[in-house]
Amino acid sequence: MEYKLIALDIDGTLLNSSHQITENVKEAIKKSKEKGVKVVLCTGRPLKGVEDFLEELNLKEEGDYVTTFNGALVQDAFTGEAISHLTLDYQDLCDLYNLSLEVGSRSHFYDTKTVYTFNKDVSDYTILEAYLTGAHLNVTELNKVPKDIEMSKFMMIDHPEILDECIKKIPEEYYEKYTIVRSTPFFLEILNRDANKGAGIGLLSEKLGINQDEVICVGDAGNDKHMIEYAGLGVAMGNATDEIKGIANYVTSTNDEDGVAHVIDKFILNR
Numbered sequence: 104m105e106y107k108l109i110a111l112d113i114d115g116t117l118l119n120s121s122h123q124i125t126e127n128v129k130e131a132i133k134k135s136k137e138k139g140v141k142v143v144l145c146t147g148r149p150l151k152g153v154e155d156f157l158e159e160l161n162l163k164e165e166g167d168y169v170t171t172f173n174g175a176l177v178q179d180a181f182t183g184e185a186i187s188h189l190t191l192d193y194q195d196l197c198d199l200y201n202l203s204l205e206v207g208s209r210s211h212f213y214d215t216k217t218v219y220t221f222n223k224d225v226s227d228y229t230i231l232e233a234y235l236t237g238a239h240l241n242v243t244e245l246n247k248v249p250k251d252i253e254m255s256k257f258m259m260i261d262h263p264e265i266l267d268e269c270i271k272k273i274p275e276e277y278y279e280k281y282t283i284v285r286s287t288p289f290f291l292e293i294l295n296r297d298a299n300k301g302a303g304i305g306l307l308s309e310k311l312g313i314n315q316d317e318v319i320c321v322g323d324a325g326n327d328k329h330m331i332e333y334a335g336l337g338v339a340m341g342n343a344t345d346e347i348k349g350i351a352n353y354v355t356s357t358n359d360e361d362g363v364a365h366v367i368d369k370f371i372l373n374r
Contacts, residue, residue: 107141111145206270266289303330324347340362341360
């Protein structure tokens with residue numbers, strides 16, 4: 104099979120435990136690009152949290168694309184122009200914030216560049232998120248949020264054992280109204296119902312004239328589920344959750360064992 108596009112999750116997939124891209128992975132991505140294969144980073148992060156990696160991998164050239172906010176935003180990585188941005192509005196924010204209070208979870212949310220929180224005692228997880236993504240952090244109040252906000256995602260954030268309990272209390276109707284994915288043990292992400300990584304990669308593949316069976320998607324967590332199901336070859340990292348390994352066509356080595364390089368070597372470079 105001649106694969107034409109490979110979509111890579113970032114945290115837990117592209118990056119090792121030290122949040123770095125190893126030389127082997129870099130080299131494999133470079134060789135894929137030289138072969139004419141589209142390499143697309145597909146992440147829950149905002150663009151600001153991806154730009155350093157795009158630079159490092161030379162994925163900001165003409166014809167390069169990136170999918171951020173779990174597929175809610177698909178962008179041309181060269182011009183920064185949005186190809187698709189599926190958002191939530193002010194009413195969604197009010198609903199979801201009230202839901203987070205009802206179930207007992209702390210929360211934060213994004214437009215395209217800023218992470219906002221209403222928690223005066225800012226959660227360590229919000230600080231971690233702002234640090235990892237380079238997003239500007241704004242502690243605000245609901246009545247100060249612009250009514251025309253275009254929200255990329257809303258997140259419930261808490262210690263894993265608290266979040267486990269909160270999730271059990273979310274009414275079924277919210278799962279029908281939104282896309283809800285757990286990206287880490289301490290993050291539950293809530294998106295426009297049509298937004299997910301699979302839909303983002305599907306939209307991009309269609310734009311590029313690439314068939315579904317010519318796409319490889321690689322990930323490790325709940326928010327990678329849709330793209331692994333979408334792909335012609337869905338790949339789970341060796342460090343992936345059991346759920347993701349269960350739906351994948353192939354399980355590669357872990358993010359500390361150059362799992363991404365292994366996939367590229369085997370299925371794209373045929374080495």
